[in-house]
Amino acid sequence: MGIILYIVFGGIAGWLASIIMGDNARMGIIANIVVGIVGAFLGSYIMSFFGGPGVSGFNIVSLIVAVFGAVVLLFIVSLFNRRRGGAAVR
Secondary structure (H helix, E strand, C coil), X not given: CCHHHHHHHHHHHHHHHHHHHCCCCCCCHHHHHHHHHHHXXXXXXXXXXXXXXXXXXXXXXXXXXXXXXXXXXXHHHHHHHHHHCXXXXX
């Protein structure tokens, strides 16, 4: 995929993950893109560990994998924010 498709794909995956985790009001477009791209890598790693398909292009299976990875990423970040005793910087 080209860099523009990575950005669009990451934005969609990050936005869907932020809605699922209830963080949509706090996250902007840049955060959604970053979370989506990192989530795609994380989701691909997790899926390859279990023998499933990773992110292979701009398709629905790849989107599901990326959203799954982004949800896992947001969950891990929320654990660290709770442990710190405060909310994320707004």
